[in-house]
């Protein structure tokens with residue numbers, strides 16, 4: 001697993017634009033090298049800001065949107081189209097504006113979908129969908145080797161729907177779990193687990209805003225993954241923290257990288 005690297009931007013708007021530019025390049029490179037790209041999206045303010053910046057970028061046309069698989073790190077288990085669902089927000093920010101292949105947009109099930117209100121069945125079905133996709137030469141386990149997996153870091157250090165000390169953060173076998181009683185609404189969610197997250201080539205953790213400063217400092221100072229789930233989110237080639245100055249404000253000086261634009 002790779003050690004975290006940090007890039008600190010001046011403010012959250014610039015961070016979103018720079019991260020969007022970085023993502024465009026990654027996708028174009030993966031498509032040139034392997035024919036297609038796979039990206040795991042995150043919900044939350046920073047993830048949606050990145051998608052909005054990507055939508056506004058002229059360089060988005062460099063991506064072959066028909067050769068891109070999109071997955072989600074977590075989902076709020078609500079009815080289809082609910083404005084709080086991560087996929088609904090992603091569609092509004094970007095996905096409705098680009099020519100994706102709908103068969104390659106792997107949204108997590110909704111609470112009024114084929115599995116009804118059974119979040120465990122919905123999680124198992126998503127695990128099955130991942131396993132079916134993980135049959136390319138570059139895949140080595142029950143989930144695809146994602147090119148980039150993005151995670152918003154919550155003020156409590158949660159990533160995806162893995163909350164501190166919750167049962168889901170202890171999971172070592174299953175790739176996708178149903179989450180009950182999440183401290184952040186809604187209480188019922190679906191989440192990739194840490195082993196699934198660690199299958200990614202690159203994991204990007206997004207933290208912008210002063211409410212993320214304590215979380216970033218705690219995780220990057222060596223907290224354990226049970227108390228601080230973001231600490232367990234590592235990519236096997238790269239683990240990249242993308243921060244703004246406000247989120248980086250409480251980092252120990254030894255960790256603070258040379259000034260970034």
Ligand SMILES: O=C1O[C@H](COP(=O)(O)O)[C@@H](O)[C@H](O)[C@H]1O
Nearest residue numbers: 042043044045046152153154160
């Ligand atoms: O509920 C969620 O929150 C986190 C972080 O959101 P933020 O608004 O504090 O940036 C997000 O990563 C996760 O996908 C989402 O379901």
